[in-house]
Amino acid sequence: MALICTIPPYITKHKNVTPFEIHKFVKHLCSLSLHYPHEFDHCFKSHSFYASLIDNSTHITHLYQVHNQLVLSGLQHNRFLMTKLVNQSSNLGQIFYARKLFDEFPDPDLFMWNAIIRTYSRNNMYRNVIEMYRWMKWVGLHPDKFTFPCVLKACSELLDFGLSCLVHAHVIVYGFGSHVFVQNGLVALYAKCGRIGMARMVFDRLYDRTIVSWTAIVSGYGQNGEPWEALRMFDQMRKTDVKPDWISLVSVMRAYTDVDDLEQGRSLHGCIIKMGLEEEPDLLISLTAFYAKCGEVTVAKSFFDKMKTPNKVMMWNAMISGYAKNGHAEEAVELFQAMISRNIKPDSITLRSAVLACAQVGSLKLAQWMDDYVRKSKYGGDIFVNTTLIDMYAKCGSVESARLVFDRASVKDVVMWSAMIMGYGLHGQGWEAIYLYHAMKQEGVCPNDVTFIGLLTACSHSGLIKQGWELFHCMRDFGIKPRNEHYSCVVDLLGRAGYLKQAYVFILKMPIEPGVSVWGALLSACKIHRCVTLGEYAAQKLFSLDPYNTGHYVQLSNLYASSRMWDRVAYIRVLMKEKGLTKYLGYSVIDINEKLHTFHAGDMSHPQAKEIFYELQRQERRLKEVGFVPHTESVLHDLNYEEKEENLCIHSERIAVAYGLISTAPRTTLRITKNLRACVNCHSAIKLISKLFEREIIVRDANRFHHFKDGLCSCGDYW
DNA sequence: ATAGGGTTAG
Numbered sequence: 251m252a253l254i255c256t257i258p259p260y261i262t263k264h265k266n267v268t269p270f271e272i273h274k275f276v277k278h279l280c281s282l283s284l285h286y287p288h289e290f291d292h293c294f295k296s297h298s299f300y301a302s303l304i305d306n307s308t309h310i311t312h313l314y315q316v317h318n319q320l321v322l323s324g325l326q327h328n329r330f331l332m333t334k335l336v337n338q339s340s341n342l343g344q345i346f347y348a349r350k351l352f353d354e355f356p357d358p359d360l361f362m363w364n365a366i367i368r369t370y371s372r373n374n375m376y377r378n379v380i381e382m383y384r385w386m387k388w389v390g391l392h393p394d395k396f397t398f399p400c401v402l403k404a405c406s407e408l409l410d411f412g413l414s415c416l417v418h419a420h421v422i423v424y425g426f427g428s429h430v431f432v433q434n435g436l437v438a439l440y441a442k443c444g445r446i447g448m449a450r451m452v453f454d455r456l457y458d459r460t461i462v463s464w465t466a467i468v469s470g471y472g473q474n475g476e477p478w479e480a481l482r483m484f485d486q487m488r489k490t491d492v493k494p495d496w497i498s499l500v501s502v503m504r505a506y507t508d509v510d511d512l513e514q515g516r517s518l519h520g521c522i523i524k525m526g527l528e529e530e531p532d533l534l535i536s537l538t539a540f541y542a543k544c545g546e547v548t549v550a551k552s553f554f555d556k557m558k559t560p561n562k563v564m565m566w567n568a569m570i571s572g573y574a575k576n577g578h579a580e581e582a583v584e585l586f587q588a589m590i591s592r593n594i595k596p597d598s599i600t601l602r603s604a605v606l607a608c609a610q611v612g613s614l615k616l617a618q619w620m621d622d623y624v625r626k627s628k629y630g631g632d633i634f635v636n637t638t639l640i641d642m643y644a645k646c647g648s649v650e651s652a653r654l655v656f657d658r659a660s661v662k663d664v665v666m667w668s669a670m671i672m673g674y675g676l677h678g679q680g681w682e683a684i685y686l687y688h689a690m691k692q693e694g695v696c697p698n699d700v701t702f703i704g705l706l707t708a709c710s711h712s713g714l715i716k717q718g719w720e721l722f723h724c725m726r727d728f729g730i731k732p733r734n735e736h737y738s739c740v741v742d743l744l745g746r747a748g749y750l751k752q753a754y755v756f757i758l759k760m761p762i763e764p765g766v767s768v769w770g771a772l773l774s775a776c777k778i779h780r781c782v783t784l785g786e787y788a789a790q791k792l793f794s795l796d797p798y799n800t801g802h803y804v805q806l807s808n809l810y811a812s813s814r815m816w817d818r819v820a821y822i823r824v825l826m827k828e829k830g831l832t833k834y835l836g837y838s839v840i841d842i843n844e845k846l847h848t849f850h851a852g853d854m855s856h857p858q859a860k861e862i863f864y865e866l867q868r869q870e871r872r873l874k875e876v877g878f879v880p881h882t883e884s885v886l887h888d889l890n891y892e893e894k895e896e897n898l899c900i901h902s903e904r905i906a907v908a909y910g911l912i913s914t915a916p917r918t919t920l921r922i923t924k925n926l927r928a929c930v931n932c933h934s935a936i937k938l939i940s941k942l943f944e945r946e947i948i949v950r951d952a953n954r955f956h957h958f959k960d961g962l963c964s965c966g967d968y969w
Numbered sequence: 970a971t972a973g974g975g976t977t978a979g
Binding site: 400431460461469496566666 | 971972974975977978
């Protein structure tokens, strides 16, 4: 037959056949074979003919046809062709069809088993991988060098260390103790299980290290919080003949991201361009994450915009988390909303980053929207997402909502308990934090260093001096070494109670070098208790440790102001000018009708400015009526503010309060976020306003929350 | 005939 002589070489040898042509050809052959069965015998019995058809098929219907034809030709028990069919089903993502073929095959051999195991591995169905592996051993087959890599991958994804050890034992028993592919799998496996030491041991014993081995160890250190070691290994790799490929560079990029080394990362980016790997989509994601995390959000955004497949969740995640981590919280939220409107499904990491961004925006309305979204998604039970939600609500001013999330979470670990404790601490609810700590121990959860930071902060924010002191000493019972954050809480506690000398002695006895937070706490205490000499000493330490932070100069100036040492106040002003330090501009944000309104000191730019200032005057009159005396010294000399605005005596938080009062129904709680510390004068004024106008007012300043109610503040006038 | 490594992050 002329037809058959011309078509088979074309279809079997030419790789660029379109699916349509195959489809048509198979159909054609099948129909012809019904009419001329004998003429086609030689063709339908040729294995290479079928093999080629299978390899070139691009749609499941092609496979159905080939399978039908195999059955007709009595080849349905041919191991070679049936395995090929399973493999190709796997390539086309047809997991269930692959399994059906496997199940129908009477006596599968090792090839067939490997094919079905690989199918599950490629589709991230790791439980099935293990199930098939166990079954395969049960029927008496020995796993080989093709089985183990898939099984090891499955162990590492399931994070089952016990199972991993068992499989490692099998590797040795079946004689693959020094096979490179299998060993590479072991390196990656131990690294993922957090046993980087074991990973390194396996790696060191490898005598033929490929790029895959190096990538496994570099990424292993990266995943285990040792980016410096990861970079050191990469350096070592470069001294060998092994050439980096794009997958290995993903891990190296991540290490540079973690150590925040913009310069080195940039130079690696240069190498990537030279190697012609810049268009590699997944490497582009790593580059985006790198630039975003290092603060170069514009560069990152340009990569993001270059993205070819706009539904790659990881790219969105890299950009959203990058924005969130660099003070571009609003952009992060906008991008998240853009993602949803484009119908791209966020994953749990997207949600974590978006929630983190909401926490930074500080709007309770936005926080509630985010919470609703999470609850409707399939990540409502995700322990990471819920922990971030707790943190978000606490930072947006509603510790009650944070508690609701905490209570509805079915699984709780240390980090979640700590986040809730930290939330209470932020709001000065020390007793709640301590109750929660006891409840946590009752549940059998062991506290860690972060738990104690939360507890000590809670005690210091609520003035629970004795309790804080006791808790600090409890840390030893859990084998936790105090860090600077812990010490600074204790200094704060002692300072609050007026034990300034004791606080100083406590610092001198610290077994580690006291850091910025410790001296900062001492300076604050000196400001409250007007202790100039010790305060100056603390300030000197701060200036040498953290010379470009304006806040320390402001604190020292406030200390001088509190002691009416105006010449010193003026001197600080000169000092700051000499050092070229500019004062931060203070601003306050209030959320009214789901819109954020930002005010600077003396701000006249708001459309309702007239009404606001009328309200402010009304407030001033009422305050004077009840005998309120402004703390003129701190107002006039508070370096938080621009000079001309100081003269106006109208700080941003007061404007926000005034606007809140005229824009909301009586008794509505006002929630305000301020970028700097609260000033003494505004603090006293708002306390009175909360009583006179019967409003609860919650102000988040740079350090903590102030709950104003009935003329009092939750901070107890110490901050 | 079949294989291995990587990326966001409370």
